[in-house]
Amino acid sequence: MGRDCFFDRDIIIDKEGNVYTILTNYNPPGYVFAYLKYVYTGKGLWKGYERIFKKYGVHNLIKINQMFSFESCYDASFPIVLLSNISRHLKPEERLQEILKKSANDNIIYTLINFIEEYVRVNNVGVTGSILLDNYHNNSDIDIIIYGRKSALDFIESFDGFEKDYEWIIEANENYDIDFANLLYDNRRRGIYKGMKISVLFADDKPWRYCNDVCKKVGKVRFRAHISGDYEALIYPSIAYVLGNNEYKVSKIISYEGIFSSVLFGERQAEIEGLLMRCEKENVVIVGDRDVRGFIRPL
Structure with a gap:
């Protein structure tokens, strides 16, 4: 699977020796979405690396001291690393x-x-x-x-x-x-x-198109729905589709919290709390926003 682009779970190391994990298959111009996981201190369990991102979850990720970029397409900020500052790419x-x-x-x-x-x-x-x-x-x-x-x-x-x-x-x-x-x-x-x-x-084994849709935040919502997810529910971010009508006219659930991926896979009734986003093509709910953490509870 020879490739030059960046995929989710690849590791990159910057010119200062800091270690980052790639977040998605998006390939924006000039930088990548990635979170800081280790810095080299010469101490600790990880052969001299100290783990910075100790517990998963967006609520922990936003506390990391690294560069973030506001992405107008998604109306949210993401952790990034500039391509010009990458020294190694581990696949x-x-x-x-x-x-x-x-x-x-x-x-x-x-x-x-x-x-x-x-x-x-x-x-x-x-x-x-x-x-x-x-x-x-x-x-x-x-x-x-x-x-x-x-x-x-x-x-x-x-x-x-x-x-x-x-x-x-x-x-x-x-x-x-x-x-x-x-x-x-x-x-x-x-x-x-x-x-x-x-x-x-x-x-996924293919790069994704960056800024495929433009979305704006509406606010926090909680509702029950019949959801269904296939392969897209297994990867990150995880996606499932809402079957039938609901009060917010939501057609899709997108989770940036990997913990909910298995619930989105398959078909079931669930209670969803998250951030309602109005996009050009549809209404979606984001689970794992920095302001609205949200959850997906199977019923």
Whole structure:
């Protein structure tokens, strides 16, 4: 899957040695959407890197001290890195190929290789997170990323799931200030395999058009709806469609909080709280705005 563009979950390193994770497949002119994850201090668990973004969620991301850009198309600010300040671009699929060509040298790599060989029957796959950066430690999670619609759906339909990770549920409830994380959990995407925690992530295998629609904020809403999501619900940001009529004439739900992705996949009734956006083509609700955090609760 040779490529020159930036995809979700790629890692970039700036000229000062700071490490960022790419957020989406959007490729704006002159910069990329990416959040600061590590700075090098010579201390800590991650081989001298200190983790800046310690807990996920937009409410934690906006506290990071990095450059943000107001995007008029989306009426919101995003964390960015200038192309002129990027010194290295690390790609998950290239890193995995490097690993597979070598013998397993520790338990983390041995477990990764075993899982890939046993369960991931697709070609478009990579490894991200600390293994991509090569600063993992003995207790690091394994983050696998699968690219493309067919590969993602083939995996979801064929994999029976991991051993349940109860700690994820507890941590998610605390971090997002909710009490229903058990209803959001999908053991096909997160769990324990051979004693180690693994996450399976999904990303599109094509670049996206920047500023495809222009939207303006309207305000906070909460409503119940019948929603349906396919492959677009698995990637980031996650998208599901509203079936039938609703009081706000919303046709689409877009979540910038990855925790709700599994709820958007499939078809169900749900209670949604988020930011109503009036776009040129349709009304949408954003979950994960800096001012309206929102949630998606399955009913």
